[in-house]
Amino acid sequence: MIGKKINHAQFSSARLARILVCLVVSGLLVGCGVDGNDGDIVNTLPVPTDLTLNLQCPDVGINTEACILDDPENPYARADVSDSTKFELAEDTPSAKASFYLWGTALARSAQGENQYYTARALHQMYTEGGSEVARTQAIRAYRSVLDNFFDSFTYFKVELAEGEVFISLVLSELTGESLYDPLELNLTPLYNNKLQALDAMGSWGYNYDVDSGVVTRNF
């Protein structure tokens, strides 16, 4: 009796059409997506060998700033720069600038004292090789960051002995003190006009450098 009021054939077709439209739309959704042909091939990248330091941001190379990862000159920005690769990569860096990007990247990824110290050393090396005032200023700030943020940290050197490999620990604050006070010992150009200025600078930051023992202590 109800069937008199409707046309079953039309009705069913309309319903079927609605369902089909929904399924087709949904199917298109599933079928779409990236085609995989976009993007740039980056199997190799040039490593910078010049001595010009372009600051990506004012605090680049200083803990906890990570803008170095956005620096277009930084070839290491997307690479696996980690504890297991950084020393090996460091051995192969062809320039101080490359070294700065490597250790700066390591620092941005992992806030460790040795990453901060070697970032400072790379900046110091750039200043030594090119005399860039920007590099000098940034190196001083990076050294200070070692003392401020990683005062108790160590780094290690691997020494090959007849008995086998031996790891020697070095206190980063002492290395930092030496780099600032007497960098010539490290074949680096002094960042200050004289040693007293270096001591004054460390003192103004709150640290004492014992020139005899090489130990750095806090004033606070």
Add this chain to the structure above:
Amino acid sequence: MATLTYVLKRMIKSRALLVILSLFVAGHLYAQGPNKVTTYKDENGWKLKVDGNDFYIKGVVWGYTPRGETYTYNLWAKPEAFIKKMLDHDFGLMAKAGINAIRTFTIIPPKWVTYIYKQHGIMTVVNPLMGRYGANVGGVWRPFTDYSDPLTRETLKRESLEVVKLFKDVPGVLMFAFGNESNYGLSWSSFEIENLPVGEQQREKAKYLYSLFDEVITEGKAIAPNHPFTIVNGDIQYLDIIARHADNWDLLGTNSYRGMSFTDLWKNVKGRLDLPVVFFEFGSDAFNAKNFVEDQAAQAIWLKAQWQEIFNKSYGKGEEGNALGGFVFEWRDEWWKYLQTENLDKQDRTASWANGGYSFDYVEGQNNMNEEWFGITRLGNINADGVYVAEPRTAYYVLAELFKVDPYNDPKDAINRRVRDLDMEFLATKGEVEALKFAKQESDMFSLEGGSFEAKYLVKGIESDIDEDGEDGLEFSDGQMLFLDFAFQPTKRISGDFSINILGNVAESDMEFVYGDRGRTVTVRGFQDPFPRERNLSVEGSERVEIYDFQGTYAGDSFDLNLFYHVPRYHWKYEGDFYGLLRETTDMDGQDIWNDKAPYGAEIVGKEDIDGLKVVFGPEIYWGANPKALLKYEFDIAGAEMAFMHSEDIAEKDSGSGAAEATEDQSRQTTIYAKTEFAGMKLELGGIMSAGEKEGDKYDRIENGNVVVDEIEFEDTLGAKGKLSFSPFAGSQAYVAIEYAGLVADGGDPLEEFGTQLPYSSLGNKKQVEGGIMVTTGDLMIFPRVLYRENIVNANPYIAPSTDGTNFSPGIGPRNIDEDPFAVLDNREAQSAEIYFTYDPTPASSFYHWNVDMLEDAEFAFNLGLTATKYKTATDAYTFYLEEFETNAAFGEGLPEEDVWLLKSKMIFNPSAQTRFIADFEAGKQQAAKTPVGDAAEFYRVQGKLILDQTHIISGYVEVDGFGQYDFQEDFNVTFPLQVKAEYAMLLDSFKDEKKSSKVGVKLLYRTFDEDSPEGLYEDGDYQFEISTYFKYSF
């Protein structure tokens, strides 16, 4: 002796002896056999007679749901002694008021129908609801009953007649009634009816409904000829259709909420039906939605007027003469009715529907009917017998006076005089006295509600210490903890409660994390690498006292404001949250062991003009959430239910949740959802735009052997999904779903139902198809499901970076969500199939309810499921939260490809109402959740709980080669060769609730170690154990 004979003769003459004898035989006064209940009609009108005597229905709608419980509460599964105490409390109070009949929404077991009748003289209407709120037809639960479907009709008729057969000879049965306002629930759709105009659609459906009622009543009367039969109609809608089917009916049952008067109902029924009328529901709520206060007087006034009219329409009053009485809705407030699963221990004051017949609080355009306030008694506090008492309102006392009337025989003017002369002020005073008592208990501006004290004594040992020192190698410790629960209600609209936790000593367990560990001596590790310095710090005194949880509500006219802090909150997946953006936070025990305090925030629920709008915001609105705000608006377009949602992170969470759960980047999502039903099918469509802030972010991938760096683009933030649910044949429910989600189109928790273990993921970067069909045959449900998923971009392999002169090869490595815009994790390519068998003879208590262990009421029910998944690709790297450095860290690699499987089964036995046994079995081969270290391993686990006499609880588990009991152990692939737990607890009070009761118990934990166990433990020996005894006093 002669004197005695004389006295007896005089007493017999004066019928005084009958009265005295009745006192002696109380409890045996009523018929021992089945009652004969008939209707009677002469020129003065209608009467109802029980065993030949006039019987005027002075009834109430009765049910018992304690605070904190919902409609699933089953009084009849409780110990017999408790049931008697409960019934004696309620029905004793009813009998005092002259109440002589009840109607319930559940079927009271026959023995208790008779008990109520014989002990208290109160008769019961047996009222099968006949699919009013859904029906199990052919083994499939159908939420909208299709009364035109032959199988449905056959099923409902068979079930209803079985009830009639069961009760036909039960003493105390007043009558049989079917449905409950079923004319308001004609919601099914079908090809035949859907193209009719809306009004005609409903009438066509109604014809099916009433013809089925007629069939059931006609056949039912042949089975039980000594009882009247009727239906429970919503008011007198479709009276003309009813008239065509009511030849065999004895009366018309109706629920009517017309206000003070039933107006022309009497005349209309008399004009169209030659049947008397019984109200199965009528009455008034006792809450004034306009003034936002309890309004006992209004409820009493409305009920008085309604009863006066009913009396006047009775036999011999010169009017229609077709009133046989009625059942006031309802006996006692029910605190579950608004929202039904939320705020169960609070009486909600939200008005949920509007009715102009209740002028005392009606405001045009606003709701005024408060579902949780219809009782003529309140749901009071628990008494010494464990019963939540009924506390009379003024209406109770008014009814007690009104029910002294004999409506059949008292003259009309005498009835009206009695009603008019009721001392309402005096009765109100009685009600107010009760109200004051109640207010003292419930509504003090600030009150201590209760609490608990727990004490624990623990002994522990590990093999190396015991070998070395013998008994001296054991360590002992004790713990104490106090909870105090407070409530407040400073104004009419503001209320809430909170708990404070106070720690004494803390038992020093090495095998369990428990709430209260914040009071333990903690080891703080210096974070200056590479030599962490450790030192022990004692807990600060202030940490021994903390707010454990808090909730508060402001109930406004146009919105409610709910504040929440560490109280359970549910997801919105059934109200338009298709992508699960608001995750559920109900695992409070799981949080407590880490002292996490989610959910934490505020919710605004729109009413009136902004009905459908919900906004929730706060520091952690679900466990692990960033501080965020989330908005949802539900609306209809052309009959389709729609929902719009937006979620915006306001900041990033400053620490991980749980043991090592990584924090998530600040992000945002917007979703749209539409649902429509047609031809018995349900179609759901949704779209998402997620993580727009990642547009422009770079990611790398391997493509044709090259390392490619690409950027996230707008289309990578988009996703869509659709789901079609339908019934391909009788006794089945099937669904197919497809989903596309762009690289960063992350959603929330997917909806997982019926115990599925399919590898769903909230992450984007996927194309996914799934489907399943639930087939029910008898009491057995079989549910196979499949899921297939591909990634748009696969996980990265590891290629080490290298330098060659001035050329650097950056290589590539697994992504992680901390450093890359996306990562392939649990959304990785998967081919998964699953089949679940569920045997449950009582499907009304769903086997997949979260609390099925306590709710399942079948003598025996079980499920058995197998899920097998092929992961053909590896994942990128998972991250975890490194507490020492307050940052996330990534595992160096992802999980490798693997085939995994999981076999699960739960069995529940209820050999008697007071004994329950629950067993869970699990076996499988599973990967660690996050770490790539270690292989996937097979494991076996058995867990059981035996509850005896609802008092003694014996529980435990045995697990071989399984992960530890905590998520982080699965994350880091920490396993133990053997883990055992055995526990005995005895409940000490009448709550008979494992969580709420006072109890005493003892617990043993034991586990062994191998190289996959924590290194420090393995070095200390082969095993470890702890035994703890505990006592908890709840008050």
